[in-house]
Amino acid sequence: MYQILKQIVRTGIRSEAPPATDPELRSIAQQLEAAMLRTLGRALVIRQIDAGSCNGCELEIHMLSNPYYNLEALGIKFAASPKHADMLLITGPVTKNMETALLRAYDCTPAPKLVVAVGDCGAGCGVFGKSYASCGGVAEVIPVDLVVPGCPPTPRALLQGILTAISGV
Amino acid sequence: MRLLDQPLDFARLPGEVAAYGADTDGDGMLAFAKAVKDSGGRFVALWGADQREDAAGYAVHVAFGLAEGLALLTLPLAADAPRYPDLEPLYPAANRPQRATRDLLGIVATGGDPRPWLRHNNWPADFYPLRRDCDASRTFPPQPEDYAFVRVEGEGVHEIPVGPIHAGIIEPGHFRFSIVGEKVLRLEQRLGWTHKGVEKRFEQMTLSDGCRLAGRISGDSTVAYAWAYCLAAESLCATAVPARARWLRALLLERERVANHLGDLGYLGNDAALSFGLSQFMRLKEDWLRTQAQLFGHRALMDCVCPGGVAIDLTAQGAAALVEQCSAIEREVRLLKHIYDEHAGLQDRFLTTGRLAPALAAELSVAGLAGRASSQTWDLRLQNPVSPYAELEVQMASHRAGDVAARVTLRFEELFESLRLINEIVARLPEGALCAPLGAPGRALGLGWIEGWRGDVLVALQVDGDGVIRRCHAHDPSWNIWPALEHAVMGNIVPDFPLINKSFNLSYSGVDL
Ligand code: SF4
Numbered sequence: 001m002y003q004i005l006k007q008i009v010r011t012g013i014r015s016e017a018p019p020a021t022d023p024e025l026r027s028i029a030q031q032l033e034a035a036m037l038r039t040l041g042r043a044l045v046i047r048q049i050d051a052g053s054c055n056g057c058e059l060e061i062h063m064l065s066n067p068y069y070n071l072e073a074l075g076i077k078f079a080a081s082p083k084h085a086d087m088l089l090i091t092g093p094v095t096k097n098m099e100t101a102l103l104r105a106y107d108c109t110p111a112p113k114l115v116v117a118v119g120d121c122g123a124g125c126g127v128f129g130k131s132y133a134s135c136g137g138v139a140e141v142i143p144v145d146l147v148v149p150g151c152p153p154t155p156r157a158l159l160q161g162i163l164t165a166i167s168g169v
Numbered sequence: 170m171r172l173l174d175q176p177l178d179f180a181r182l183p184g185e186v187a188a189y190g191a192d193t194d195g196d197g198m199l200a201f202a203k204a205v206k207d208s209g210g211r212f213v214a215l216w217g218a219d220q221r222e223d224a225a226g227y228a229v230h231v232a233f234g235l236a237e238g239l240a241l242l243t244l245p246l247a248a249d250a251p252r253y254p255d256l257e258p259l260y261p262a263a264n265r266p267q268r269a270t271r272d273l274l275g276i277v278a279t280g281g282d283p284r285p286w287l288r289h290n291n292w293p294a295d296f297y298p299l300r301r302d303c304d305a306s307r308t309f310p311p312q313p314e315d316y317a318f319v320r321v322e323g324e325g326v327h328e329i330p331v332g333p334i335h336a337g338i339i340e341p342g343h344f345r346f347s348i349v350g351e352k353v354l355r356l357e358q359r360l361g362w363t364h365k366g367v368e369k370r371f372e373q374m375t376l377s378d379g380c381r382l383a384g385r386i387s388g389d390s391t392v393a394y395a396w397a398y399c400l401a402a403e404s405l406c407a408t409a410v411p412a413r414a415r416w417l418r419a420l421l422l423e424r425e426r427v428a429n430h431l432g433d434l435g436y437l438g439n440d441a442a443l444s445f446g447l448s449q450f451m452r453l454k455e456d457w458l459r460t461q462a463q464l465f466g467h468r469a470l471m472d473c474v475c476p477g478g479v480a481i482d483l484t485a486q487g488a489a490a491l492v493e494q495c496s497a498i499e500r501e502v503r504l505l506k507h508i509y510d511e512h513a514g515l516q517d518r519f520l521t522t523g524r525l526a527p528a529l530a531a532e533l534s535v536a537g538l539a540g541r542a543s544s545q546t547w548d549l550r551l552q553n554p555v556s557p558y559a560e561l562e563v564q565m566a567s568h569r570a571g572d573v574a575a576r577v578t579l580r581f582e583e584l585f586e587s588l589r590l591i592n593e594i595v596a597r598l599p600e601g602a603l604c605a606p607l608g609a610p611g612r613a614l615g616l617g618w619i620e621g622w623r624g625d626v627l628v629a630l631q632v633d634g635d636g637v638i639r640r641c642h643a644h645d646p647s648w649n650i651w652p653a654l655e656h657a658v659m660g661n662i663v664p665d666f667p668l669i670n671k672s673f674n675l676s677y678s679g680v681d682l
Contacts, residue, residue, distance in 0.1 A: 003504070003507065003508050003511070004445055004508060007445075007449065007504065007505075007508070008445070011449065011452065014452060048338045049334055050334075050338075050339070050340050050341050050363070051341075052341075052362070052363040052364075052365050052678075053340070053363070053388070053678065054385045054386060054387060054388040054678045055340055055387060055388040055389055055676065055677070055678050056385065056388025056389070056391070056469055056471070057388070058338055058339065058340065058388075059388060059389060059432070059469065060468070060469075061338055062338055062432070062451075063451065063454070063455060063458070065447075065451070066448070066451035066452055066454070066455050067448055067451070067452050067455075068452070068455050078337075078338060080336035080337070081336075092363065092365075093365060095362065095363055095364055095365050095681075096289075096291040096292070096308070096309075096311060096364075097289045097291055097333075097361060097362045097363070097364055097681075098333065098341060098362050098363065099291070099311055100311050100313075101333050101334055101341070101362070105334055127370075127381060127382050127385050128365040128366070128367065128370060128382075128385075129370060130306070131298075131305045131306055131308075131365075131366045131369065131370070132292050132296070132298055132305050132306070132307055132308060132309070132366060132369075133291075133292075133298070133305075133364050133365050133366035133369075134365045134366055151385075151471065152388065152469065154462075154468065
């Protein structure tokens with residue numbers, strides 16, 4: 001225990017200031033009202049869905065929880081069930097084999113059902129393209145509020161996208 | 170030449186990988202497979218190809234791992250009835266690759282498991298995407314699937330279905346647990362959810378475009394895949410890669426190993442309720458990735474390895490930064506290892522949990538990290554090294570216990586060894602060119618085989634006369650390890666599954682393709 005406490009003290013606080021929001025990232029205009037944005041901004045719950053990614057995007061999403069980005073300190077956390085989520089954070093080109101599962105998760109998600117498509121794959125310009133096995137992007141299957149491009153996007157870009165999705169217009 | 174004194178004439182395949190190829194028929198393949206098994210070798214991979222354009226019907230390729238290297242058997246199959254004997258009775262690990270080959274090409278293992286694997290009823294049963302004349306841009310409406318899971322009967326037995334979407338931030342798969350009380354009697358996996366048609370996508374790409382795709386088959390192993398792919402491409406084109414590029418590739422591969430081990434060690438602590446471990450290791454991993462972004466332009470090292478060499482370089486200043494970072498990380502990880510080792514709660518969760526016994530690991534052809542934690546001492550960096558590994562004298566770690574604790578300890582040991590290797594590579598890095606132009610590709614089969622952080626990644630590549638890829642099969646080590654996980658959880662309690670699963674940390678995308 002002593003070693004653990006010593007290491008915690010020695011490590012100190014590494015959290016960095018979050019990035020500024022960027023309305024340019026939006027696919028569609030902000031549809032949430034100011035009152036809701038104020039509430040959400042303090043307590044956003046995200047359900048992440050891998051709809052056929054290479055796992056590269058997931059690895060960077062994981063990094064959001066490290067002490068540098070410290071997502072939870074911003075009031076944002078990941079939930080296990082889409083029923084508890086305000087936002088779906090979706091990676092991958094949406095494989096045909098995941099299409100039905102994604103649609104079901106989307107149906108279960110309560111309003112406001114924000115959808116953020118992550119990575120070049122999610123954005124529809126990824127390496128896997130469109131075929132018998134791949135729908136070719138999240139927007140091919142469900143409506144998308146905001147896209148975070150990159151292969152994979154950096155944690156900072158992801159954070160900026162998430163914060164933009166819950167920022168005022 | 171003869172391998173294992175079998176009546177097959179093997180020819181050394183071109184390129185750096187110690188690989189030997191022979192054509193044979195079904196009986197010849199079975200006899201050789203048995204000889205491999207008796208000699209302590211292992212099944213590595215199985216895949217098919219459509220060769221009807223050359224009036225050569227179909228082919229199935231079976232790769233075995235031997236002390237000498239890779240033995241690759243090719244069975245020509247008739248165009249009207251492409252069948253070959255079921256290998257599963259000898260090698261249980263052949264089950265899934267055989268089913269995938271049937272789904273994609275319509276090549277059948279006679280008497281094999283008839284259930285589909287990659288096909289989830291979202292395209293028709295007679296639509297074989299890897300047949301050369303198949304129009305892969307066709308799409309079909311998704312259909313519900315009734316997959317025949319094996320049922321466990323008995324009083325008090327019930328099933329827990331999990332997935333495809335899992336509770337955490339991980340790749341999709343379906344796990345069907347049969348349990349009594351808290352105890353797992355049986356686990357059956359159903360994968361294939363992330364099948365995105367990678368192999369079909371390769372066709373029509375040029376050799377250089379294909380590298381970008383290969384580096385995205387499993388995002389956590391981009392260096393291993395890109396290097397294996399490039400080895401295959403370079404062997405096809407008889408291209409000699411400059412020495413500096415070869416050493417830089419090894420530097421990148423060892424950095425990829427360290428990055429993954431740092432992340433896994435954090436999550437393994439977390440899954441056993443020590444969130445301190447996660448914060449600490451993820452902080453170190455972030456430092457590690459930031460250095461990669463700074464020096465090599467990409468946090469995960471994607472597109473740093475390219476056909477003919479590397480797309481990055483290392484300055485003297487960068488080299489100094491790497492050495493300094495290695496010693497900083499080593500200091501911190503030694504301290505964290507001490508904390509993990511002394512933490513009674515953690516060790517209680519790790520020890521004897523999720524045990525994969527050595528004999529079973531051998532039976533299932535398990536290699537890689539999971540194999541070495543169960544006495545399967547395969548490591549290509551030692552046994553079949555490509556340059557510069559022959560000059561590096563990698564120290565292999567291995568354990569007998571095969572439990573979560575062994576896989577944790579192995580990660581610590583391999584991490585320290587990789588840090589040592591990075592230092593050595595930086596110190597001995599040759600001067601010279603970074604990339605050589607690819608020569609004109611030949612029509613033979615090119616092979617690449619690289620020991621990634623999870624295990625051996627195999628890439629087999631063929632091109633057409635105009636330099637366009639005709640067939641590319643990339644084989645993830647997870648193919649053989651996933652079935653071992655089904656065994657390792659038996660008798661454990663359901664709440665230990667996430668910990669056991671994490672201790673293997675297998676790729677979904679890499680096997681779904
Ligand atoms: S965007 Fe890139 S990193 Fe993300 S899933 Fe696609 S290929 Fe992988």
